[in-house]
Every structure is written in C-alpha cells, then in structure tokens.
Amino acid sequence: MKKHRLLLVDDEPELLAVNKECLEDEGFQVFTAKDVLQALMVLESEEIDLVISDMCMPGLSGSDLLQRINAKGLDADVMFLTAYGTVENAVECIQNGASDYLLKPFDLVQFLRKIRQVLAGREKRLRMANKGKSLEAVLAFGKTLSRQSSMKKFIRMLIVEMRKVFSPQGIVLIMPSIKEGDPVRRLSLGPLVTNSPDWIEPLGARVCALSEAAILSCEYLSLCSPELDGLGISGMCAPLRTPFGRTGWVLVLRDGQSPPYLRDELNLLSLYTAQAANAEENRRVKQRLEDMSLEVVMSYVTAVEAVDVYTRGHSERVGNFARSLGQELGLSTHELEQLYFAGLLHDVGKVSIPHSILTKPDRLTDEEFHIMRKHPEWGKKILSSISSFRELVPIVLHHHEHFDGSGYPQGLQGEDIPFLARAISVVDGYEAMTSNRAYQAARTPEQALAILEKGAGSQWDPDMVAVWTKVVLRMLEDERCCA
Ligand SMILES: [Fe+2]
Incomplete structure (x- = not known):
C-alpha cells in the first residue's frame, strides 16, 4: 500500500523531531522544515500529500505558506496547528483552501485522527479527479476507434489502448470468427499468452459463458484450468456488447508479481469495451450500408445490361x-x-x-x-x-x-x-x-x-x-x- 508523504513545518526542532518519530511509527513518510522557505523547497522537490504547519512562526507565518502554495499551484493538502490566539487566522486559512486545523494542545490520538480524515478526503478527491480524466480518455478513444474503417486497425488500436491503460502481462481478444468452422478467433498478446498455452482455450470458453464483466481471481482461474494453479495469475474481463448482443470479450491478465485488478479498474475496462463495441457496431453498419449501396448500384448496371x-x-x-x-x-x-x-x-x-x-x-x-x-x-x-x-x-x-x-x-x-x-x-x-x-x-x-x-x-x-x-x-x- 502507498505510504502517505507528510511535511511537518515548525520552528521548534524538538517538536518536529517528536512528531516526526510518532508519525513514522504510524507508517507515514515524513519530511520536516523549520520555516516557510525551507518548506517550499521541500514541496518543490518532493510529492507531498499533506503539509502540517504551525500557524505562528517567526518571519513568514502559516498563512503566508498557504498563500505561496496556492500561488505556485502545488498539489498538497494543508493542515494547521494553532494556539487559541491564532484560531481566527486558521479559520481564514480554511476559507483560502486549507483542509483543516487542530487546536493546541492536542494528544496523539486527536492528531492522528485529524491527519487520517484529511488524507481520506484527499484520496476521495483524487479518485474523483482520476475518474473524470479516465472518462475523458475513454470518450476520446471511442471517437478515434469509430473512425477506423478496417477491422484489422480497429483490433490493433483496441489492444494497444488496453495495454497502455491496464498494464497487463497478457491480453486476449475473443471475437466471432469470419472463417467457417471456427466459432471464435482469439488474438493474444503479452508474455503470459504468447505461444497460446493450453489453458487459454478453456479459459476463453469460461469467459464467453459469463453474463457480465468480472474480476478473475487466482482461485477462479485455477478452477478454469488446473494448470494455472499456484501461478498467481489473476485478471478481469468485459464483454463487447452491442444492442444485438455480445460480439466478443476482452480479457486482461496479470502475473503473480503484479497486484490483482480492483473494482474501479473493472469499471474502467467495461467503459472501454462499451465504447469499443459501439464503435465496432457503427463500423459494421456503415460497411453494410456501403455494401447495400453497391448492391443497389450494381442492380442498376444489371438493369442497363439486361436491356x-x-x-x-x-x-x-x-x-x-x-x-x-x-x-x-x-x-x-x-x-x-x-x-x-x-x-x-x-x-x-x-x-x-x-x-x-x-x-x-x-x-x-x-x-x-x-x-x-x-x-x-x-x-x-x-x-x-x-x-x-x-x-x-x-x-x-x-x-x-x-x-x-x-x-x-x-x-x-x-x-x-x-x-x-x-x-x-x-x-x-x-x-x-x-x-x-x-x-x-x-x-x-x-x-x-x-x-x-x-x-x-x-x-x-x-x-x-x-x-x-x-x-x-x-x-x-x-x-x-x-x-
Ligand atoms: Fe459510357
């Protein structure tokens, strides 16, 4: 799990040292600064999640630090430690974008609770922002995909995008075959699936029998094929669904060294496959219309020649x-x-x-x-x-x-x-x-x-x-x- 990175700013070195030790014991990565200028230097060189600053310091104050963080557009949450006499300043800082303040004196439990609250809020905010960015990317991808006129280019683009977004060690695209006698055609890419290992076919058949997108745990994959038992391979899959039914599946796999996919990633994969299925349907309808147009025009030619x-x-x-x-x-x-x-x-x-x-x-x-x-x-x-x-x-x-x-x-x-x-x-x-x-x-x-x-x-x-x-x-x- 990712360690949160904190920056403590205080002009009292003993207090900094004590707080640093306590927070490191709680699993945080902690940086310290004795004044605002030093804090800004740390902020410019390190990715900091939360700045915990004393409000009242000699020279530049906590509110000056907040002002500079805002002016530089730095992406860190800021929390103030304030004595009763400067509480009004702290409230004003919250109006200017600070996340919270803690009134001195406080105990360690209160201190940790506040920090975790602020960090939880930050995580939620970042997740929302990422979702927004992902959605934009999916929509842009759908538009590009729908401009592809050939099936070959369409498949290549889809695979490249899936590799970029989900970093799998194996990706399998299962689509209906155009060849007679072969019900599906599979396109596999990545070290886990090159040379079509024996477990690909039974796994593909299991995936096609699912009704919805799903996270595929190591345990589930072991059930699909005993050869996968103990390899630690996990994955997720989502259907290419059109108004006429499912036209294929995208399956992404990770080896035992990579973390399994999470629910958010499955949702994103489903969004991608929905866009891809939509683009493919549009491409197919357009092709059909063109074929029909050719048929109509050829019937004119036949009509002329028939005379x-x-x-x-x-x-x-x-x-x-x-x-x-x-x-x-x-x-x-x-x-x-x-x-x-x-x-x-x-x-x-x-x-x-x-x-x-x-x-x-x-x-x-x-x-x-x-x-x-x-x-x-x-x-x-x-x-x-x-x-x-x-x-x-x-x-x-x-x-x-x-x-x-x-x-x-x-x-x-x-x-x-x-x-x-x-x-x-x-x-x-x-x-x-x-x-x-x-x-x-x-x-x-x-x-x-x-x-x-x-x-x-x-x-x-x-x-x-x-x-x-x-x-x-x-x-x-x-x-x-x-x-
Ligand atoms: Fe002519």
Missing part, C-alpha cells in the same frame, strides 16, 4: 481491364479499387436512357445521340447521392472526354481530364471494340490496338494507350503460351 444483350458483361470487363491497366501504371491499392469500381459503374447513367434508344439496332438520330450523351451526367447524379461512391464521380462524368477536347460532357482537354477517367476511356473503347455489338462484329485485339494507336493523342491519352498496349500484348503472349 441490351450485346453490352452484357461490358462493365465487369471494363472494371477488370481498368484494374490491370492501373497495376501496370503502378497505382496504389486505393486507386486500383477506385478504377475497378469506376469501370463497373461508368455507364450506370444509361439506366435513365429510354430502352428504345439503348436497344436501337440502327444508327441513332442526332436527337437520340444527344440523349445518349447525357449518360455520364446521369451517372454523376446517381453516384453523388452515395457517400462511398462520391470519389468515383469525376471518373464516371469524364469517361467520354477526348484528349483533344472534342469529347463530352465538358470538352475537357489533355491533363485537365482526370487521370483515372483517361484510363477508363482507353479500356472502355478497347472492350467495346473487342466485343460483338448490334452494329458491328467483334474486332481482334490487334485490330482494336491499331484503332487505339490511331486515336492516341486525339481521342485517347497517348501515354495511356502505350501502357494499355503493353498490357494487352502481354496478355496475348500469356494466352499463346497457355494454348
């Missing part, structure tokens, strides 16, 4: 081609993902075009062609309403721009056309040329590359055409090798 059998599979192929082109361009994972989705969704605006135009086998009239050219803008409207697809909007909107500025909808030129839209334009053209359409038979890859080459610099970005040509030639070579 015209000749374009069936076009979007999927453009998505795959775009990803291959992006890989050759050395794009990041995020950009590759953008390219793939933009490829899938580039013609989504065609859902707004009348079937009669979409399926017309003959050449379109000028008016029909004008309507057909609206599809990038309609695509923009559809995708803008879904937050997770907003970054695809410029790609979809500009996939029919031409490098020389003769395309639509805005007649953008050269590098003013978004980079990824220039990439989609090349693979979209290539896919259309190499597929059977109502108005033309499929061209061979070589023929399509020749057309791309001819249009490089006018319709398409010449650099992009060169890179795509490289990709196609390699694919053809691979096919020849496999044939």
Whole structure:
C-alpha cells in the first residue's frame, strides 16, 4: 500500500523531531522544515500529500505558506496547528483552501485522527479527479476507434489502448470468427499468452459463458484450468456488447508479481469495451450500408445490361481491364479499387436512357445521340447521392472526354481530364471494340490496338494507350503460351 508523504513545518526542532518519530511509527513518510522557505523547497522537490504547519512562526507565518502554495499551484493538502490566539487566522486559512486545523494542545490520538480524515478526503478527491480524466480518455478513444474503417486497425488500436491503460502481462481478444468452422478467433498478446498455452482455450470458453464483466481471481482461474494453479495469475474481463448482443470479450491478465485488478479498474475496462463495441457496431453498419449501396448500384448496371444483350458483361470487363491497366501504371491499392469500381459503374447513367434508344439496332438520330450523351451526367447524379461512391464521380462524368477536347460532357482537354477517367476511356473503347455489338462484329485485339494507336493523342491519352498496349500484348503472349 502507498505510504502517505507528510511535511511537518515548525520552528521548534524538538517538536518536529517528536512528531516526526510518532508519525513514522504510524507508517507515514515524513519530511520536516523549520520555516516557510525551507518548506517550499521541500514541496518543490518532493510529492507531498499533506503539509502540517504551525500557524505562528517567526518571519513568514502559516498563512503566508498557504498563500505561496496556492500561488505556485502545488498539489498538497494543508493542515494547521494553532494556539487559541491564532484560531481566527486558521479559520481564514480554511476559507483560502486549507483542509483543516487542530487546536493546541492536542494528544496523539486527536492528531492522528485529524491527519487520517484529511488524507481520506484527499484520496476521495483524487479518485474523483482520476475518474473524470479516465472518462475523458475513454470518450476520446471511442471517437478515434469509430473512425477506423478496417477491422484489422480497429483490433490493433483496441489492444494497444488496453495495454497502455491496464498494464497487463497478457491480453486476449475473443471475437466471432469470419472463417467457417471456427466459432471464435482469439488474438493474444503479452508474455503470459504468447505461444497460446493450453489453458487459454478453456479459459476463453469460461469467459464467453459469463453474463457480465468480472474480476478473475487466482482461485477462479485455477478452477478454469488446473494448470494455472499456484501461478498467481489473476485478471478481469468485459464483454463487447452491442444492442444485438455480445460480439466478443476482452480479457486482461496479470502475473503473480503484479497486484490483482480492483473494482474501479473493472469499471474502467467495461467503459472501454462499451465504447469499443459501439464503435465496432457503427463500423459494421456503415460497411453494410456501403455494401447495400453497391448492391443497389450494381442492380442498376444489371438493369442497363439486361436491356441490351450485346453490352452484357461490358462493365465487369471494363472494371477488370481498368484494374490491370492501373497495376501496370503502378497505382496504389486505393486507386486500383477506385478504377475497378469506376469501370463497373461508368455507364450506370444509361439506366435513365429510354430502352428504345439503348436497344436501337440502327444508327441513332442526332436527337437520340444527344440523349445518349447525357449518360455520364446521369451517372454523376446517381453516384453523388452515395457517400462511398462520391470519389468515383469525376471518373464516371469524364469517361467520354477526348484528349483533344472534342469529347463530352465538358470538352475537357489533355491533363485537365482526370487521370483515372483517361484510363477508363482507353479500356472502355478497347472492350467495346473487342466485343460483338448490334452494329458491328467483334474486332481482334490487334485490330482494336491499331484503332487505339490511331486515336492516341486525339481521342485517347497517348501515354495511356502505350501502357494499355503493353498490357494487352502481354496478355496475348500469356494466352499463346497457355494454348
Ligand atoms: Fe459510357
């Protein structure tokens, strides 16, 4: 147990010595000072819980000491020893923040009782302040956690925070597995649980069967697994609870050299797991919504392709081609993902075009062609309403721009056309040329590359055409090798 640190301030050396001895016998750590200046020096170099000062001293008085302690913002309680004649000063000091005073003469029992009262009040105050700080930290942690979009990052952050706050020698996170056939997945960290000791599994099963957060005593853990008997390992656990039920458990363990967890720490762990479960639920719901949005948009793509059998599979192929082109361009994972989705969704605006135009086998009239050219803008409207697809909007909107500025909808030129839209334009053209359409038979890859080459610099970005040509030639070579 922590020893309280007291500072005795008195100008009478004999009294200081006697009091020091008595208080040390009672288990306190005692510092002494013969005047206010010396007391301030001690206070600045040592963490003192309670200053016990004589009120009336030659030179600076007890109230001067209190004034300086307040001015320096020092965190120590102050108690005065006062004779009847200076009791008014002591009362005034209490109004200025002193904790208590004791009227001389007093006996040791009264003296100790007062000291313990003041220290108990101090402990309570500090606990409240710590609780406030902990609560702030938990809330801040919950906010950071809810910003994590991937499960992997979420778990890593949770474990790091639990290690920082609870200093365990072992931490185990038990969550439902995404793999079939394995009911739970465990993530263990710390010297006590590395190499998954045999007792982890039965302990995990016991923990999952609990209904509430709990402190796990050495005795309880020994019951869970006889291998733990005599090791002195203790711990605590709390569920990750969402409105739909428990989605996992956090288990923290301490070895025999560390003190067992206390009720306050269990409450704090429960607060952390509540925040974590909430953040995880939000992340899951958001992911589900995004998946649903993708499903809705993909149903638009299917609807467009269902009308015209000749374009069936076009979007999927453009998505795959775009990803291959992006890989050759050395794009990041995020950009590759953008390219793939933009490829899938580039013609989504065609859902707004009348079937009669979409399926017309003959050449379109000028008016029909004008309507057909609206599809990038309609695509923009559809995708803008879904937050997770907003970054695809410029790609979809500009996939029919031409490098020389003769395309639509805005007649953008050269590098003013978004980079990824220039990439989609090349693979979209290539896919259309190499597929059977109502108005033309499929061209061979070589023929399509020749057309791309001819249009490089006018319709398409010449650099992009060169890179795509490289990709196609390699694919053809691979096919020849496999044939
Ligand atoms: Fe298009």
